[in-house]
Amino acid sequence: MNGFSPTLDRLKLAWRRSSAPAFFAWWGRELAALLPVQLRERLLRGPEILLLTVHTQGLRVRRERTNDVLAAIPWAAGNETQRADFARASASVEPSDRRLILLLPADSVLQKRLHLPQAAASDLLRVVGYEIDRQTPFKPEQVWYDARLLPNDAAPGQISVELIVAPRVAVDPLLEKVRGIGIAPDAVDVATAANGRAGVNLLPPAQRPRRRQPRRRINLALAAACVLLLVLAMLQWLANQRTALDAMQAQTDTLRAQARQATALREELINAAGASGFLAARKRAMPSTLAVLHDLTTRLPPDTWLERYSQDAQGQIAMQGESAKAASLIDRLRESPFLSEPKLQGVIQPDPQTGKEHFDLAAQLRGTGNRDDAR
Numbered sequence: 001m002n003g004f005s006p007t008l009d010r011l012k013l014a015w016r017r018s019s020a021p022a023f024f025a026w027w028g029r030e031l032a033a034l035l036p037v038q039l040r041e042r043l044l045r046g047p048e049i050l051l052l053t054v055h056t057q058g059l060r061v062r063r064e065r066t067n068d069v070l071a072a073i074p075w076a077a078g079n080e081t082q083r084a085d086f087a088r089a090s091a092s093v094e095p096s097d098r099r100l101i102l103l104l105p106a107d108s109v110l111q112k113r114l115h116l117p118q119a120a121a122s123d124l125l126r127v128v129g130y131e132i133d134r135q136t137p138f139k140p141e142q143v144w145y146d147a148r149l150l151p152n153d154a155a156p157g158q159i160s161v162e163l164i165v166a167p168r169v170a171v172d173p174l175l176e177k178v179r180g181i182g183i184a185p186d187a188v189d190v191a192t193a194a195n196g197r198a199g200v201n202l203l204p205p206a207q208r209p210r211r212r213q214p215r216r217r218i219n220l221a222l223a224a225a226c227v228l229l230l231v232l233a234m235l236q237w238l239a240n241q242r243t244a245l246d247a248m249q250a251q252t253d254t255l256r257a258q259a260r261q262a263t264a265l266r267e268e269l270i271n272a273a274g275a276s277g278f279l280a281a282r283k284r285a286m287p288s289t290l291a292v293l294h295d296l297t298t299r300l301p302p303d304t305w306l307e308r309y310s311q312d313a314q315g316q317i318a319m320q321g322e323s324a325k326a327a328s329l330i331d332r333l334r335e336s337p338f339l340s341e342p343k344l345q346g347v348i349q350p351d352p353q354t355g356k357e358h359f360d361l362a363a364q365l366r367g368t369g370n371r372d373d374a375r
Helices: 004-017 020-032 037-044 079-089 118-135 168-180 214-285 289-299 326-334
Strands: 048-055 058-063 069-074 098-104 110-117 143-149 158-167 187-192 304-311 316-323 339-344 357-365
Touching (some): 118 158, 289 304, 316 326
Parallel strands (some): 048 098, 098 187
Antiparallel strands (some): 048 058, 143 158, 316 357
16 A cells, blocks of 8 residues: 555646646536536535635635625624624535635745655655755744645756745734634635635644535535446447447348349349340241241152151251152252251161152251251
């Protein structure tokens, strides 16, 4: 734990010296401007700070937020009167929200600018305590003191610090006076020009009152709610992205299936068109049956007749009939422009009744015949 603390202190110092606090302060104001006025005032009101300004004749109570003077309490009045004046001045402020800051005149304190090693930021109050007797004419036990970080204009590895010292001989009697009238200051600060304050606390840590901060739980709850809402928003965003991705995937699958179907239909159409074109081309290339029959009629001798003629889609031709010289038909058919490879099927059988030879002949249609050749 001891090794972790310096690291945490260095991180805190780096945070304070960066531009992030100013950015988040601006961002918070912009977000707060979006809230309704009453809710914004309730959430951003914070503790009500009452400034107790010391002067020669008495004590002036002023509200820091509005700069309104609530009361002027004379030193010459009795304690009961002073208590009553302060009670009336602070009656409109809830005790849990009230913070009392005693302001010392600027000429009653000593302010000294120091340059310290950057490591001193982890325990700044203790480090500047060692510098009091060297930087001021007092010893540490003779003064109330505090220090604050200044905008960094020091050399690398160093920090700029303002040491503020107030002699106890001047502060202790004043504290006794205000405590005598029932005022327990939360801090002792130094007044600056234009009714401002330095923002330090000269009270030793042991003498600083510990007050409950009722808004801390609310702030923690709001912070937890913000984190929860952020997580829920991220989860919702992821769910929306997942839903959109699933929808896109389903749409892609549908389009892919339609594309496959369209491709299959296109292939079928191409195949059908190719087959149709092939058949049409083959039909155009093959001679017609009438042309083939006309050629056979003119080519076969008068002593030959056909009993049967058939032609299939592949161009195979089968002929049966009788002829005086069946073997000579092969030579005649070879000269036909429509037939190729004429040949006898089986043996030639003589017919005793007609004295002719019965033949069974096969041939193949040529792929390049036309009607003009027949003519």
